[in-house]
Amino acid sequence: MNNQYVRREVFCGNTCHELTRFWEREIGKQAGYRESEEHRLGRSALRKLREEWKQRLETKLRLRNNPEETEKHTHVKATE
Numbered sequence: 001m002n003n004q005y006v007r008r009e010v011f012c013g014n015t016c017h018e019l020t021r022f023w024e025r026e027i028g029k030q031a032g033y034r035e036s037e038e039h040r041l042g043r044s045a046l047r048k049l050r051e052e053w054k055q056r057l058e059t060k061l062r063l064r065n066n067p068e069e070t071e072k073h074t075h076v077k078a079t080e
Contacts, residue, residue: 041047
């Protein structure tokens with residue numbers, strides 16, 4: 001075995017464990033933040049609003065591109 005690796009093991013004894021614990025805690029915090037942010041976004045009404053506006057826009061574009069369908073659409077509304 002190379003002496004370089006043995007020295008590193010001896011040199012970082014307690015320090016390595018402290019660093020490992022520190023980074024494990026930091027990673028745990030970041031995972032917690034990410035989960036809470038995903039949960040918050042899941043409860044947000046923004047996604048629902050965007051979907052509704054997307055549907056409205058698609059309907060308007062479809063009606064604009066097909067004037068025949070527009071006439072049918074207005075005719076159906078007038079008879080209701």
